[in-house]
Amino acid sequence: MYNQTEIIKDTSELGADGELVINMGPQHPATHGVLHLVVTLNGETIKKIEPHLGFIHRSIEKMCESLTYRQFIYVTSRMDYLSSHINNLGCALLVEKGMQIEVPERAKYIRVILSELTRIASHELWLGAMAMDLGAFTPFFYAFREREMITDIMEDTCGARLTMNYIVPGGLMYDLHPDFQKKVKAFITQFKSKVTEYEDLVTNNIIFQSRTKGVGILSAEDAISYGCTGPVARASGVSCDIRKIYPYEVYDKVEFDEVIETAGDSFARYIVRVKEMNQSIRIIEQLIDNIPEGDFVGKTKNVLKLPKGEFYSRVETARGEFGVYVVSEGGTTPHRIKFRSPGFSNLSVLNHIAAGGMIGDLMASMGTLDLVIPDIDR
Amino acid sequence: MFLKDYISDVVNGVSSLLKGMRKTGYYFTHPKEIITEQYPDNRATLLLSERFKGEVVMPHDANNEHTCTGCTACELACPNGTIKVVTKFEVSPEGKKKKAIDTLVYRLELCTMCNLCIVACPSDAIKMAPNFEHSVFDRTKLTKVLNQPGSKIREGIE
Structure with missing residues (x-):
């Protein structure tokens, strides 16, 4: 020996x-x-x-400079692949804002419903993967069971399970699938009956609590100075929900609460995401029966040209603020494009919250930051 | 006090463990609630949504006719250079020259299934098909010619 x-x-x-x-x-x-x-x-x-970083760098920002304003939207699905629909929405909003394209009400409602479904799907996957990081394998299957219903809805309506590309500047690519409302309602009933299982298995589990409570504490000041957004910042008591502060689409018409916790530890970040799923369900319930009739895509020109200038649009993805910044020279392609991805800022805080702790706690800190690597390293 | 904390910790730990195990036991005794699909075995009954974006195909009717006019709108809409339209000029019996496609080359290995070509097509000549099993041993097999040999454009499509 x-x-x-x-x-x-x-x-x-x-x-x-x-x-x-x-x-x-x-x-x-x-x-x-x-x-x-x-x-x-x-x-x-x-x-x-x-x-x-750098293993999965695809130079998406540079690629977008050679793609037209219709084409560059699909690339953003490949960044944060868990909230690809919301990324697409951010890009479409920018083009619509720059060209003053009118979007029909029906398209706005559908966009918001699908965004919230995407958010739930993303949080479900995170919940399963996070519990698996901490050694609990069973919640992964339970979370994926509900997520599978959402991916089925996406497959029916958008034609893809992960990289949807359902949004075009001016509206949507197709109209809704006839079964959409029925399936979403079935999902809501299923989700509400099964959400107690997560509480039994994960939230109330004494091992999970003692591994996450008081681990990886992030103060509100640090969350702001590191540029954290989304559930990571909201768990530290920073109010930063883009849907509340700068409402886009129909978020100003629906009632929902911005979930804020003040503890700032890993458990608070967990609680914020679980409560956010319930708020998303609340938004969907308000909209699903009230989708107005009408066109699903507005009138657009054949060739889209942004006027000369700088444009910025932001949306709230499952991870935080996703921003698109475009400098246009008036042509059919962007002159320079920059994506502000939430994952990059959230990763930068990792050294701050995990240094000084134990190596076993690193998993809890990293898991609750909800890192999607292609989003960080795009 | 130490003993009291210790005992309550043990009781809490065991009770939360049992709560979780009860869920596991429930699914163990209720196999009907399990939704796992045995994929390679259920190929015969596996139904994908009709909108599923698997690959681009060109529908032909019984007379081996398609509706592609060779306008290259799909080629221009494609972000990756997946589609290449090779056009030729057909001379009709009256001596009129008419543009038509020679081949429509589709490279599946470059395609990201973004559906932009389908939206761009003015005559609905191409569509997405819900095929997803694309594995082949040779990469060259992924380059496909979409129009069938000997096919021609349907009458009345401009």
Whole structure:
């Protein structure tokens, strides 16, 4: 048997003051969601975390400069693939704002309903994956059962399960599937009856609570200074819901609460997302019976040309504020495009909240940040 | 006090564990609630939505006629250069020259199923088909010619 200290002496990675550098990294660079964390440890205590990005960089912003205003929307589905519909909506809103395109009421209602369904699907996947990160395997299947109903609805109406590309500037690509309302109502009943299962399995679980409560605390000041948005900032008591502050589409007509917790720890971030799912259900219930009749796409020109100038639009995705910034020279393609993705800012806070803690707590902190890597590294 | 905390921790832990195990036990004894689909075995009954975007196809009718006029709207709408329309000029018996497609080359390996070509098509000549099993051993098999050999444009389509 080797002596423990002798093994560590042999590794060249050991720093001068007893630091050990380990790579929490991608198993394989071709898998999706590859994040490489270089973690500096002192025993089991984390001293520093350095995320290394670039494995899944596709230069989406540069690609968009050669695509027309109809074509560049589909690329944003490949950024935050869990809320691809909301990303598409942000891009379409920018084009509509720049060209003053009238969007029919029917399209606005459908866009909001589908956005909220996307948000629920995203949070469901996060809930399952987060519980799996902490060692609970069963909630993953239960969360995916409800998510499957949403992906079925998306498949019927949009024709795809993940990368929808259902939104075009001016409205929607098709009209709704005839079964849409029936299926959404079936989903709402199913979700309401099954949401107690999550509370039994995850929320009230004593192991889950003791692993997340008081872990990875983020103060409101730090959340603002790091640029955190979405549930991460709202769990620290920062009011930052774009749907409330800058309402787009029909969000000013529906009633819903902005979920805010003040603890700022991993458990608060968990609670915010679970409560947000219920608020999304509330929004859908208000809209699903009131979809107005009419056109699903407004009148647009054949060739879309943004006037010369700078444009910005923002939407609230499942992870936070997604912004699109376009500089137009008046042509058919953007001169320069910049996406403000919520994941990048949320990742930057990881070193701040996890350094000084234990390596076992890193999973809870990272899991509740809800990182989607293609969104960070686009 | 220490003993009291210890005992309450144990009781809480066991009760929350049992609560979770009760759910697991419920599904273990109610196999009808399980919705898992056994994919490769249920191929015969597997139904995808008719709108599912699997690949681009060109429908032909019984007379081996399609409605593609060769206007290249799909080629211009495509963000990835997936579609290539090769046109030719057909001379009708009256001596009139008419533009028609020679081949419509579709490269499945480049396609992202964004549906923009279908929306752009003015004569509904192409559509999305719900086929999703695209695995082949040779990459060249993914480059397809959509119009069938010997097919021609339907009468009356301009």
